[in-house]
Amino acid sequence: MSKVMDCRAFEENLNDLLDGLLEEDVRLSMEEHARNCADCALLLDQTTKMLTMCAELDEDLEIPLPAQAAWRKAVRMEAAKGKPGPNGRNKWKVFGSIAAAFVLLFGATMAYRSQKPAASMLLGSQYRTAATNTASEAVYETDGAWYADERAPVMFADGETEEALGVTADVAAGDTFDTGKTQENRQVILRSASRSLESNTFDQMMESTAGLISDFDGRVENSTVRGRSFEDGGSGRTAEITARIPSASLDEFLSALDALGTVTARRETSEDVTERYVDTQSRLEALRTQLTRLNELTKTAASLDELLLLEDKIAQVQSEIDSNEQMLRYWQSRESESVVSIDLTEIPAYERTQPIEENVGERIRAAFSQSLSWLKEFLQDSLVVLAGFAPHLVILLPAIAILWAAVHLIRRRKRKK
Amino acid sequence: MKDVPERDEMTLIRDAAKGDASAFERLMREHEGRMYAVALRMCGNREDAQDCLQEAMLRIFRALGSFKGQSTFSTWVYRVTMNACLDELRRRKVRTASSLDVLLDNGWAPTSEDDTPEKYSIAADQRRYLQKAIASLPEDMRAAIVLRDVQGFSYDEIARVLDANVGTIKSRISRGREKLREILLKQPELFDRYPA
Numbered sequence: 027m028s029k030v031m032d033c034r035a036f037e038e039n040l041n042d043l044l045d046g047l048l049e050e051d052v053r054l055s056m057e058e059h060a061r062n063c064a065d066c067a068l069l070l071d072q073t074t075k076m077l078t079m080c081a082e083l084d085e086d087l088e089i090p091l092p093a094q095a096a097w098r099k100a101v102r103m104e105a106a107k108g109k110p111g112p113n114g115r116n117k118w119k120v121f122g123s124i125a126a127a128f129v130l131l132f133g134a135t136m137a138y139r140s141q142k143p144a145a146s147m148l149l150g151s152q153y154r155t156a157a158t159n160t161a162s163e164a165v166y167e168t169d170g171a172w173y174a175d176e177r178a179p180v181m182f183a184d185g186e187t188e189e190a191l192g193v194t195a196d197v198a199a200g201d202t203f204d205t206g207k208t209q210e211n212r213q214v215i216l217r218s219a220s221r222s223l224e225s226n227t228f229d230q231m232m233e234s235t236a237g238l239i240s241d242f243d244g245r246v247e248n249s250t251v252r253g254r255s256f257e258d259g260g261s262g263r264t265a266e267i268t269a270r271i272p273s274a275s276l277d278e279f280l281s282a283l284d285a286l287g288t289v290t291a292r293r294e295t296s297e298d299v300t301e302r303y304v305d306t307q308s309r310l311e312a313l314r315t316q317l318t319r320l321n322e323l324t325k326t327a328a329s330l331d332e333l334l335l336l337e338d339k340i341a342q343v344q345s346e347i348d349s350n351e352q353m354l355r356y357w358q359s360r361e362s363e364s365v366v367s368i369d370l371t372e373i374p375a376y377e378r379t380q381p382i383e384e385n386v387g388e389r390i391r392a393a394f395s396q397s398l399s400w401l402k403e404f405l406q407d408s409l410v411v412l413a414g415f416a417p418h419l420v421i422l423l424p425a426i427a428i429l430w431a432a433v434h435l436i437r438r439r440k441r442k443k
Numbered sequence: 444m445k446d447v448p449e450r451d452e453m454t455l456i457r458d459a460a461k462g463d464a465s466a467f468e469r470l471m472r473e474h475e476g477r478m479y480a481v482a483l484r485m486c487g488n489r490e491d492a493q494d495c496l497q498e499a500m501l502r503i504f505r506a507l508g509s510f511k512g513q514s515t516f517s518t519w520v521y522r523v524t525m526n527a528c529l530d531e532l533r534r535r536k537v538r539t540a541s542s543l544d545v546l547l548d549n550g551w552a553p554t555s556e557d558d559t560p561e562k563y564s565i566a567a568d569q570r571r572y573l574q575k576a577i578a579s580l581p582e583d584m585r586a587a588i589v590l591r592d593v594q595g596f597s598y599d600e601i602a603r604v605l606d607a608n609v610g611t612i613k614s615r616i617s618r619g620r621e622k623l624r625e626i627l628l629k630q631p632e633l634f635d636r637y638p639a
């Protein structure tokens with residue numbers, strides 16, 4: 027390259043200079059020329075400025091939400107019409123989840139069986155009494171709900187009507203409750219009781235118990251009888267009954283019940299949930315206000331994406347409202363009806379005869395039917411465990427929903443960058 | 444260009460090719476901003492840019508199965524984007540809202556029509572004039588200038604995206620810059636006001 031550069035050569039090399047593609051000596055001679063030639067200096071200056079402007083033009087450009095939403099929607103529609111369902115990886119995911127759920131259920135059922143008081147029926151009434159008495163920190167109820175005293179996860183009563191929902195709404199709106207008491211001085215006490223009774227006239231005791239429950243306008247929620255009577259060569263029967271008794275007549279009911287047999291265990295608890303009840307009410311009120319505001323916002327949503335975001339949020343708030351309402355409904359129902367768990371045990375009236383010698387066939391049959399009844403019981407227990415776990419979902423599902431929404435938001439934010 | 448680790452990209456491409464829309468969305472997340480920017484500069488307005496982006500995305504989604512890695516994925520993505528824009532421009536040739544004549548008639552005084560509301564590093568009126576100047580370049584020059592000077596692609600990449608040889612690209616960029624400077628010089632104060 028010649029040391030002396032003319033204007034023509036300068037123009038020809040200008041782009042390479044700006045793109046940083048020139049060798050050192052050419053670059054230097056161009057700079058040298060620009061120092062001595064005003065025209066070329068201006069050209070270089072203007073072009074440099076122009077390129078800086080261009081480079082900065084879209085530096086901070088953010089893709090608008092509607093544009094983001096539009097292509098995603100189009101692609102999803104395209105995907106929905108064209109391609110087949112879950113691919114192989116998803117199938118494995120589904121299979122894995124189901125397997126994991128089964129393992130969990132099996133484990134939970136075994137754990138439950140290992141600690142349920144009914145197991146003591148094999149060991150006679152002495153032990154049984156002791157077991158029932160020490161079972162005070164975790165009381166098991168046959169409707170499938172556990173109450174680990176204070177902050178137990180709870181199961182919601184089925185069959186609640188629209189009325190109950192209406193009542194709850196009134197309460198949240200600050201109106202008086204259906205009992206006429208005001209929100210402030212209203213005490214919400216949940217009572218439960220358990221009794222263990224034994225008698226040598228088991229059938230009679232069963233019948234009287236059932237009669238008593240209906241006399242007191244209560245209802246049997248669950249009733250299980252196990253074992254074989256002494257007359258049939260068994261080791262006696264046991265019954266577990268869970269009843270709901272109107273709280274107003276609970277004490278009367280219990281004293282009538284105690285007269286039906288020999289009482290071996292007695293327990294009564296009352297849980298004051300007033301504070302939680304009031305908290306839930308105000309939380310519900312706040313959620314309803316939030317829902318109204320969100321619904322108003324959807325009317326002025328500026329973009330599809332914003333609308334989708336609002337709808338997500340609304341669904342989330344709605345599900346929180348639902349679970350809070352369910353909580354209140356449960357407390358209301360539990361307040362008016364107390365839970366009574368009754369264990370009845372058959373005791374022998376006379377000396378038992380020795381079982382007759384069994385032959386091999388009988389032993390096989392016995393073993394088989396034993397396994398069969400074990401399986402049946404296991405399945406029943408699984409159901410109980412499942413039902414018992416259902417209330418946890420009320421807490422878990424919103425938590426998962428919130429977590430999901432958060433992850434979604436973070437991703438969306440990242441995508442913008 | 445930023446790159447996702449190759450394996451992730453290949454996995455996403457495979458899943459998306461099977462019709463997995465969410466894999467596709469993840470795959471395209473890092474490209475959509477730049478695709479939109481390219482479309483915006485090619486089309487000159489947000490509505491058309493959004494349409495072009497959507498069209499490009501659909502084309503890519505449909506054609507993923509036949510993408511065999513002849514070029515890098517991102518090169519292919521911008522080629523499809525650019526072609527979607529050029530098709531769109533051809534289809535809407537009648538609507539020449541951003542012709543040079545209109546631009547010069549109106550001068551570069553700020554107009555009420557505003558497609559860039561957010562904060563920027565250069566003044567809004569300067570931006571607007573530059574946008575219109577770019578939009579008024581002939582398509583082939585505009586494509587090269589947008590990729591090179593606005594988006595900072597290398598000459599090699601541009602050659603692959605525009606399916607031309609590097610020499611052709613160089614001359615388009617050279618002519619494009621000259622033309623752009625001429626347009627901008629109609630408002631010389633643009634350069635005065637801009638710090639060196």
Ligand SMILES: [Zn+2]
Pocket residue numbers: 032033034036059063064065066067
């Ligand atoms: Zn010169």
